[in-house]
Amino acid sequence: MHDPDREFTGKYEEAGRIGGMLLDRFYSAVHRLLAPHLRERSALLEVGCGAGYSSQRLLRWLPESASFLGSDVGETLLEKAAARNPGAKFARQSVYELALPDKSVDVVVMLEVLEHLEFPERALVELQRVSREAVILSTPREPLWRFLNFCRGKYVRDLGNTPGHIQHWSSRGLCRQVQAHFEVCDVARPIPWTVLSLKPRQ
Template sequence: MSAAKGNVVGNFEDKYASKNPLARMLVHGFLDAVTELLVLAQPGGKTILEVGCGEGKLADHLVRNVPEPARYLATDLSLERLVPNLDPRVETGRASVHSLPFATDSFDIVVCCEVLEHVDDPGGGLAELARVARERVLISTPWEPTWRLMNMARGKYLRSLGNTPGHVQHFTRRELEQLAARWLGIHAVRRPLPWTVILGEPID
């Protein structure tokens, strides 16, 4: 979850809690891809900032499945949706991707998954992510138009042609890579259906 112009616009369907076997398989693939790329960033002993953490479930998964970072700070505009019993290694705080309250190069690694599709200015948000990252930035968005087609196939959001509520940007894989390349030297890309996940190094 994140925001456009300061307003919470996130999708409130909890993909991590789905009981649908196919949905669970897809989310497992997404988590595997994000975890793999974070491991490539060598998080052990480093500081990690997550922007747009939503319920905190991705943060909880990552701190349990990657070499232990020195610090993991998970942020969002609102922390009201955080699940109870987060791993105690996960710190939490409030922040907006549009204006992160951190100095330049404050964190070794910045993670921002399922956020840029929710904001009016994804380029400005990505610039902020790159500004506060010393070494690596890891981002993901849904892969369009496949995301919307899959929503329609399961009978969801038909009046909006499959568009998930709160999605104001729609990235093909090529479009996300082109946007990322404006601020990041891309190191690796993973394409778990139906997402695109990118690991890059901030460009000076």
């Protein structure tokens, strides 16, 4: 049976040396795209924070006067995120219906979430609605993601597809997916991901 909690924590707790190196490169790319938007008193929302591993990195990068909110639909994951990041604020919210006013946060970060969603377009509409300045978005880069999984003997029966991944995009495909709602300002391609810096369309 597919366990989303295990899938999320597994890539951090069982990454190994090579996996850890790839994750470090992934977060270096995220930081490069995010850094221009990290200012004093800025407000950052992380959508799909999971168990709070990515939140740790984001909180480390934020200026002291900036505010942070992490959101997820998983209660157990939110408990882990709060325990992992004492003092940080977390809330149970759906990406399809964020409990925030229009244009209420400067930057939205959503990492490794869109590929899990049945209705990605609805999620993008919400990200556009709440973001003032930028959205940093990442997904696995296909078909490379599945190829690398297959090569290491993972999910062979599903041809390398990670359980729970129901959407699949190449870098170009992801750019096409978001263009109705965002201007693509920058693209990073740390293997095996695509990371976009997006400006919400008015």
